[in-house]
Amino acid sequence: MFQYGMIGLGGIAGTGFLIRLLSRLTGDAAPADVFKNDAPTGEVWELWKKRGWVKEASHYLKLDRNVQCKVCPNNCILAPGDRSHCRNKVNQDGTLYTMAYGNPCTFHIDPVEKKPLFHFLPGTKTFSLSTSGCVFRCLNCQNWEISQKKPEETKNPRGPEYRFRPPVPPSITMDELGRLSMFPEDVVSVAAWLECPSISYTYSEPTAYYEYTYDTCKQAREGKIRNIIVTCGSIEERPLRDIGQYVDAAHVDLKGFDESIYQKLNSGKLAPILNTLKVYKSMGVWFEIINLVVPTYTDNLDTIRRMCDWLAKNIGPDQPLHFSRFTPQHKLTHLPLTPIDTLVQARSIARASGLNYVYIGNVLELPDAETTFCPHCKRAIVERDIFAVTKLEIQDGACKFCQTKIPGVWSI
Numbered sequence: 001m002f003q004y005g006m007i008g009l010g011g012i013a014g015t016g017f018l019i020r021l022l023s024r025l026t027g028d029a030a031p032a033d034v035f036k037n038d039a040p041t042g043e044v045w046e047l048w049k050k051r052g053w054v055k056e057a058s059h060y061l062k063l064d065r066n067v068q069c070k071v072c073p074n075n076c077i078l079a080p081g082d083r084s085h086c087r088n089k090v091n092q093d094g095t096l097y098t099m100a101y102g103n104p105c106t107f108h109i110d111p112v113e114k115k116p117l118f119h120f121l122p123g124t125k126t127f128s129l130s131t132s133g134c135v136f137r138c139l140n141c142q143n144w145e146i147s148q149k150k151p152e153e154t155k156n157p158r159g160p161e162y163r164f165r166p167p168v169p170p171s172i173t174m175d176e177l178g179r180l181s182m183f184p185e186d187v188v189s190v191a192a193w194l195e196c197p198s199i200s201y202t203y204s205e206p207t208a209y210y211e212y213t214y215d216t217c218k219q220a221r222e223g224k225i226r227n228i229i230v231t232c233g234s235i236e237e238r239p240l241r242d243i244g245q246y247v248d249a250a251h252v253d254l255k256g257f258d259e260s261i262y263q264k265l266n267s268g269k270l271a272p273i274l275n276t277l278k279v280y281k282s283m284g285v286w287f288e289i290i291n292l293v294v295p296t297y298t299d300n301l302d303t304i305r306r307m308c309d310w311l312a313k314n315i316g317p318d319q320p321l322h323f324s325r326f327t328p329q330h331k332l333t334h335l336p337l338t339p340i341d342t343l344v345q346a347r348s349i350a351r352a353s354g355l356n357y358v359y360i361g362n363v364l365e366l367p368d369a370e371t372t373f374c375p376h377c378k379r380a381i382v383e384r385d386i387f388a389v390t391k392l393e394i395q396d397g398a399c400k401f402c403q404t405k406i407p408g409v410w411s412i
């Protein structure tokens, strides 16, 4: 993996200031806020290392004793003792470490349709896992109990070590989950043991546990298990291309199409997500796009039209787009559910823009919301009921009725 080298700024006071100045001159955004003096010390840090839950980060710059992470556009600058914006990385004595390594705080077996991915190994299950931490601060986060937590708030380095690998027990206690280690080779062997053809890096944000995801993806590829990244898409191009060579499918949240709303709703930026879509496309990675329609934030139909036109022009008509219904949660409990009519209008706009595969998620009332229609003969070729595939009329990657090729990965 690429490791940034030391750059020659030793002896210059205030390198953080210098970086900010350079950012202004080059037009790059200033680095994100970090947690000052919040890195663990003493016993906790020693125990974390002893467990193997620490690894030197990839893709970072050394700026004398400061460091700058270059994994996501937050570009955190950390002085010794600081913790990153995503909460998972710390500067210890001038070296950047991830604390989210080999220590998932949650894992499950999910249907691949739950990601959602509709054109990737339909009807299969995927071994899904996550650590703490996220690069965003979405007001509507579904998983804020883990995404907005530090590793130390989700894992316990004390007590007997518990390494999770085959043969795996049918259930574990919360205490065992807190102490549990699952290193990349364990994740791959557990997925194989559970007969899951894929591993999903999901729930919080895999970019925030990049090193763990990268190492696991690499081992999974060697073990012929597919890798699925479920992401907000906010990642720098270099680490994206680095990990992209091992990614088989991605679900990318395109949370809106307006920079100011992205900032307000997600504390993120739109431009890097659009770049991620283009990079995945150029690398031939299969991906599907999810757009959550949040009342008063991302439900403007003109903005949705601009987004769909951009996707049709820049990504192409065959990349699936899933509109998803908002349900009140986290800091937006005062908002209503997305009206079904708004979602139906969004779908009409997307189809009018030329997108061939448009879905609506989180709505039980619409019978064809999750159905795949052949764009040529217009017949229903894949039907789904919640997360189950109830009809599959695709053969050798083509519509069974008219033999039109249907984009996606349809068999193992």
Ligand code: SF4
Residues within 6 Å of the ligand: 069, 070, 071, 072, 073, 074, 075, 076, 084, 085, 086, 087, 088, 089, 134, 135, 207, 208
């Ligand atoms: S991955 Fe984490 S540490 Fe790195 S730039 Fe993004 S928020 Fe900062």
